[in-house]
Amino acid sequence: MRRLTATQTRQARAAAQGLAGRATTVAGAVRKVVALQAQDVRANRLAVRVRTTGLTAADVDAACRHREVVRTWAMRGTLHMLAADDFGWVTGLLGPYFAARGAPRRRQLGLDEATLERATTALDTIATTPLTRAGIVERLAGHGTVLDPRSQAPAHLLAYAALTGQLCRGPDTAKDEPTYVLVREWLGAQRALAEDEALARLAERYLAGHGPATAADLAAWSGLPVGRAKRGLAAIHTEPVEAAGEAAVVLAGHAGDPPAPSRLLGHFDAYLLGYRGRALAVPQAHAHVIQAGGGFVMPAVLVAGQVVGTWRLRSTMDPMRVELEPFGESRIPDTRNEMADLGRFLRRQVVAGKPMG
Structure with a gap:
């Protein structure tokens, strides 16, 4: 394995x-x-x-x-x-x-x-x-x-x-x-699939976009009972792996995807909502900062899949300011490329602001 x-x-x-x-x-x-x-x-x-x-x-x-x-x-x-x-x-x-x-x-x-x-x-x-x-x-x-x-x-x-x-x-x-x-x-007329076919498709697509993962992850993400998640995974070709010390699966024969650079994730990003928990991505000591209560998931600074801090966009007049707040001693890498891309995406001028406090 x-x-x-x-x-x-x-x-x-x-x-x-x-x-x-x-x-x-x-x-x-x-x-x-x-x-x-x-x-x-x-x-x-x-x-x-x-x-x-x-x-x-x-x-x-x-x-x-x-x-x-x-x-x-x-x-x-x-x-x-x-x-x-x-x-x-x-x-x-x-x-x-x-x-x-x-x-x-x-x-x-x-x-x-x-x-x-x-x-x-x-x-x-x-x-x-x-x-x-x-x-x-x-x-x-x-x-x-x-x-x-x-x-x-x-x-x-x-x-x-x-x-x-x-x-x-x-x-x-x-x-x-x-x-x-x-x-x-x-959208026009829509066609549903038979339940078993739809479960298999959901499991396959989920693993392609979230793997490695478990049936419990699929159930938590979809909201379906874990029994249905297991049925979906059993119907597709998977490969067992040990992921961070836990038995999980990936799609068999999946070539993998390009590595992700450091990113500024917005509120409620799928990376932080796609699994049964966030302990692997978010240090336990800072989990309360990301999950601010009432289901509110904060914007996160992501480095190699690890959340190392939060950020906030001051959206008043140009230039808009990105304020970063690292977790403890965590080091936030150079985010100038991300800020430039954020500005390009929003068609606004975006610059670094003072740390949040």
Whole structure:
């Protein structure tokens, strides 16, 4: 059995995640890791930056408008960006599971089965073009479903409609406000795969973009039960390895990916959300800094797959300033190339600022 040290495991995972930045399209960057977290639009753009070369934030928005990628509820029942051609099988596999798990909370919010049926029937009529959440709530009221816009009911209704394959996110407004639209109108007819085929595809794609990893990692990332993760991995060709002292697998015959340079990862980056824990990537003494509470994952300075500090972008007037904060005695390498690339991506002047304090 091939044995990888902790350092080698981190480096292999960072490379598998596409953090060498070789992708030339937004869809290619997303497809590399199956999906990118997308509840924060600005962070979602930055996750594309570190996985691509030559693209800008405007290119990410254009890819959404041109339907090359689409944001919807997927892994763990949360918002993710998918390549459009992955939408059908991913949501077909994950959507029913998370829609069922969300039923108790929906009932607490007054979204019983009768209300859901009435609302989703109305959505088939009113969401033929992209609408904001407020626009949907207003039009639903005219069809007999009144939702308190200040409550969580509208968000849970939209998530349910997305998880059941009815809605997806459309293009954001100029102020980054999300819109929602019928899948059939935005992406066309979608075809789900049989569960076993979809599980195998998910496992294969996950390992290609995250390996070496375990069934527990796949389960934590996807949100599916570990039994289903094991079924998916058992259906594909894998090679056992020992990764940082733990039994794991990689794709059999996978040639590996180019090594990743030092990167400035944004909030909620897939590298820090792709496994059952972050102990390998984040020193335990500083885990509370990266996981700031409430599921909030901070921007991280990554060196050879190891998080060595955090960073913050002061986005006031030009020049924008990047403030770095190393962990303890950790040394943050020269980040001028990353700052220059960040400025190019955002089309702003970016310079080094004083350390965070």
